Amino acid sequence: MRTRILLSLVFVLIASGIKAQHTPFDITKESDFLFYLEGNLQHEDFDNYGDKLLQNPEITAAQKDTLNFVIGISNFQRKRFEQSARYLSYVSDSSAFFIKSYFYKAISFTELKDYKKAYGVLNEYDFLSLGENFNGLKIHEQTGIALLMRDYAAFDTLITNFNATDTLLQSEHALQMSYAKKLQSLKRRSPVVAGGLSAIIPGLGLVYSGNNGQALSSFIRVTALGALSIESLSKLGPASPQFIAFASLFSFFYIGNIWGSALSVQIRQNEQTKELDHNIMVGLHIPVDKLFQ
Amino acid sequence: MAFIFLSTSCFSSPHDTLFAFADQLYQQKQYSDASIAFERIAFQSFENEETKCIALLKKSECLKATEKYELINTVLCRCNLNALSDSLKAQVYFERALSCYLSKNFKLSKELLQPLLSLNSTPELDKAAVLLYSLTLNELREWQSSKINMLQYIKRIPCIDEAKKAELTEEINAVYSTKNIPKEKSLKKARVLSTLFPGAGQTYLGKVGRGALNLSLVALSGVFVYANILQEVYLAAASGVYLTEAFYIGNINQNTRICKIRNDKKSISANNNIRIKLAAFNAQLK
Numbered sequence: 001m002r003t004r005i006l007l008s009l010v011f012v013l014i015a016s017g018i019k020a021q022h023t024p025f026d027i028t029k030e031s032d033f034l035f036y037l038e039g040n041l042q043h044e045d046f047d048n049y050g051d052k053l054l055q056n057p058e059i060t061a062a063q064k065d066t067l068n069f070v071i072g073i074s075n076f077q078r079k080r081f082e083q084s085a086r087y088l089s090y091v092s093d094s095s096a097f098f099i100k101s102y103f104y105k106a107i108s109f110t111e112l113k114d115y116k117k118a119y120g121v122l123n124e125y126d127f128l129s130l131g132e133n134f135n136g137l138k139i140h141e142q143t144g145i146a147l148l149m150r151d152y153a154a155f156d157t158l159i160t161n162f163n164a165t166d167t168l169l170q171s172e173h174a175l176q177m178s179y180a181k182k183l184q185s186l187k188r189r190s191p192v193v194a195g196g197l198s199a200i201i202p203g204l205g206l207v208y209s210g211n212n213g214q215a216l217s218s219f220i221r222v223t224a225l226g227a228l229s230i231e232s233l234s235k236l237g238p239a240s241p242q243f244i245a246f247a248s249l250f251s252f253f254y255i256g257n258i259w260g261s262a263l264s265v266q267i268r269q270n271e272q273t274k275e276l277d278h279n280i281m282v283g284l285h286i287p288v289d290k291l292f293q
Numbered sequence: 294m295a296f297i298f299l300s301t302s303c304f305s306s307p308h309d310t311l312f313a314f315a316d317q318l319y320q321q322k323q324y325s326d327a328s329i330a331f332e333r334i335a336f337q338s339f340e341n342e343e344t345k346c347i348a349l350l351k352k353s354e355c356l357k358a359t360e361k362y363e364l365i366n367t368v369l370c371r372c373n374l375n376a377l378s379d380s381l382k383a384q385v386y387f388e389r390a391l392s393c394y395l396s397k398n399f400k401l402s403k404e405l406l407q408p409l410l411s412l413n414s415t416p417e418l419d420k421a422a423v424l425l426y427s428l429t430l431n432e433l434r435e436w437q438s439s440k441i442n443m444l445q446y447i448k449r450i451p452c453i454d455e456a457k458k459a460e461l462t463e464e465i466n467a468v469y470s471t472k473n474i475p476k477e478k479s480l481k482k483a484r485v486l487s488t489l490f491p492g493a494g495q496t497y498l499g500k501v502g503r504g505a506l507n508l509s510l511v512a513l514s515g516v517f518v519y520a521n522i523l524q525e526v527y528l529a530a531a532s533g534v535y536l537t538e539a540f541y542i543g544n545i546n547q548n549t550r551i552c553k554i555r556n557d558k559k560s561i562s563a564n565n566n567i568r569i570k571l572a573a574f575n576a577q578l579k
Binding site: 032033036037040041042044045048049052224227228231232235236242246 | 326329332333336367371524526527528529
């Protein structure tokens with residue numbers, strides 16, 4: 001009798017153990033845990049666990065899409081654009097998150113400065129059937145990328161197709177057009193002219209490139225050293241060590257002023273375009289964030 | 294016997310099973326998986342603050358094993374201290390303080406250790422906290438406070454006779470004797486000295502060569518001004534005045550950097566020395 005009770009107990013325990021080992025996979029619970037990890041800023045655990053879940057053979061294709069989307073967006077928010085582009089690329093077009101993934105993937109490639117790929121991604125699908133706003137958003141993103149590539153011909157062609165009715169999208173697009181105008185009107189200044197001007201009057205090349213403060217400082221430095229050299233030459237003679245020292249310093253700063261002016265043209269130009277590129281990038285993010293909020 | 298084993302596994306709570314699984318991963322040095330497993334326990338026990346806190350403490354062990362000290366504080370910040378017993382609260386404070394100490398955030402480490410010292414914790418944790426507090430104070434160059442902390446601890450050590458306590462007190466006094474604690478040089482004094490006599494501040498900080506160099510630069514530029522005035526080369530004399538002023542101001546400002554480097558170097562070396570002595574002291578208490 002006692003043996004029988006013990007055996008039946010063993011059977012119950014083994015059966016419950018087997019049942020425990022085969023707990024069915026619950027995507028809702030797993031997603032909740034994944035969100036919990038992200039919410040508590042446990043990014044490393046989030047990444048590791050997300051990858052583990054994706055490798056689980058029990059998850060369906062739709063669940064995989066959702067997971068890829070969640071992981072992709074998390075990486076996007078953490079500015080890990082390489083990873084976000086990768087995960088968002090895995091979201092299939094049958095997923096409810098496809099459109100969102102599609103735009104965030106394009107922005108990720110843009111952030112990675114892979115403009116051609118970003119442009120190509122946006123060309124893959126036609127959004128005409130989804131309404132003018134989605135199509136407008138696509139065109140807005142493409143025109144932005146065209147500007148970043150400095151492909152003004154593509155920008156001019158695409159802009160004619162923009163017909164979105166959404167006010168935010170329209171205002172962002174208007175801003176983008178103003179950036180395009182600014183980019184096209186940026187004067188291409190010559191480093192040779194800047195150098196030449198500084199050779200005639202120290203600092204004038206810097207005024208030409210738009211660095212007025214630096215120009216004044218350069219002018220004062222070079223003329224002061226010039227004056228010191230002249231004074232030493234007239235009072236102490238050309239063989240005096242003082243004249244040689246001041247003349248050498250003057251020559252050094254004079255040549256430096258010419259060289260600096262030539263370089264400043266390129267630096268100033270880069271600064272201006274960098275600022276405009278940043279504004280264009282912000283303009284690509286805002287409508288996507290707002291539209292899919 | 295078999296019945297006892299089976300019944301314990303049958304009636305153990307789901308958290309126990311999860312803890313056993315996570316502990317197993319930790320023992321197998323799979324720290325990343327163990328960290329997720331402990332985090333899952335914390336996630337599932339949101340109603341039970343104690344279990345959640347124990348899980349997070351164990352997770353911090355995984356992070357410690359992978360030397361991710363900065364993350365430990367953010368993980369343990371999630372423990373609701375109001376819902377914990379004193380001993381668990383003390384453990385959380387200690388782990389947070391230790392992680393801050395290891396990630397060289399000494400100010401925060403000190404802030405976290407102060408409430409811990411007033412909590413009712415185990416003698417072992419109390420000892421560890423006192424030592425960590427002293428080490429933290431050493432890093433903050435508060436050697437006198439560190440010494441007082443150690444002496445106060447000796448007074449309250451249980452199960453030790455007065456003779457032993459006197460011996461330990463003597464030992465701590467020796468560890469923190471004036472020859473072991475660096476005498477910090479005053480930046481203010483160095484700056485005043487350099488203002489009064491170029492190069493004197495640097496000499497006071499132990500950099501005689503630099504002091505001589507600063508003095509020569511200021512003196513030479515002064516001579517340059519004087520010589521040019523004599524020769525009626527006034528523009529050059531004016532530029533010389535500018536040069537002298539630049540050397541003179543530079544000579545004063547240079548002390549800030551020299552003083553910091555000198556004091557840091559001395560305190561690092563002294564703290565390394567004290568750390569070794571405190572470790573030996575700690576071994577004695579065992």
